[in-house]
Amino acid sequence: MVGCLLKIIAKILSKRLKQVLKLVGETQTTFVTGRQILDGALIGNEVVDWLKKSRKKGALLKLDFQKAYDTIDWHLLDQVMQMMGFGEKWRRWIQECITKATILVVVNGKPTKPFRTRRGLRQGEPLSPLLFVLIAEVLNKMFQRAASNGLIRGIEVGRDKIPFTHLQFADDTSFSVK
Numbered sequence: 001m002v003g004c005l006l007k008i009i010a011k012i013l014s015k016r017l018k019q020v021l022k023l024v025g026e027t028q029t030t031f032v033t034g035r036q037i038l039d040g041a042l043i044g045n046e047v048v049d050w051l052k053k054s055r056k057k058g059a060l061l062k063l064d065f066q067k068a069y070d071t072i073d074w075h076l077l078d079q080v081m082q083m084m085g086f087g088e089k090w091r092r093w094i095q096e097c098i099t100k101a102t103i104l105v106v107v108n109g110k111p112t113k114p115f116r117t118r119r120g121l122r123q124g125e126p127l128s129p130l131l132f133v134l135i136a137e138v139l140n141k142m143f144q145r146a147a148s149n150g151l152i153r154g155i156e157v158g159r160d161k162i163p164f165t166h167l168q169f170a171d172d173t174s175f176s177v178k
Contacts, residue, residue, distance in 0.1 A: 007125075010097045013090075014126035023084055024133055025140040030170045031129045040169035047164055047176065050157050058155045058176055065171045072121050072135055074098060080134050097127055129170070136168050143175065 021032045029040035044060060051058050074095065081091050098121060104114045121128035143166045146152045154165030155176040166175040 006097055006100060009093065010125055010127045013093055013097065014130055017127070017130045021130060021133060024137045025144070027140050027143075027166055028133055028136060028168045030168075031133050037169050040167045040172075040174070043164075043167055044174050047155065047157055051155070056155070060155075060174055060176055063173045063175075065173070072132065076138075077131060077135060080138060084134065084137075094127070094131070097125075098131070132171070136171075136173075139173060140166070140168060 018033055024032060029035045029043075030037045044062070048060050050056075051060070077098075078091050078095060081094065086094075099116070103116075105112045121131055143152070147154060147163075147165045152165060152175075154163045156162065157164050164176050166173060168174075
């Protein structure tokens with residue numbers, strides 16, 4: 001019953017969390033209501049196409065964070081949520097959902113004893129992608145700060161010279177180099 005109760009609470013929290021994910025930057029195109037994962041791929045393709053057609057110098061690099069969900073630090077997640085204005089009660093609920101669940105492994109058809117994980121988010125759980133988006137927002141802010149401090153320069157795309165520094169979609173991030 002504990003596992004079932006955690007799943008119900010996680011589902012309720014995820015529905016509410018979806019409503020406030022508008023807090024994350026426009027560069028994140030996945031798991032945010034009104035945005036589509038294909039938007040990121042489409043924009044990336046358009047930037048590459050524009051570079052080719054205009055014969056401008058630049059590159060678009062794509063990073064894929066291997067095992068990204070498995071390496072999320074729970075303390076960092078709590079700090080990010082606190083900095084975004086989530087209240088103590090909300091953060092405690094989230095921490096309960098991600099730290100109290102147990103996992104068991106089936107070996108040769110027999111389940112092992114349940115054990116708890118020490119970090120990471122579980123794929124397939126409704127909260128995990130939304131919490132990952134919150135963590136990815138840290139990377140977005142780092143890119144924005146680096147661009148505003150002149151540490152990185154994005155590509156100015158099109159006639160209107162729209163600045164393009166980076167895009168995020170799930171555990172993939174694309175960024176431009178001039």
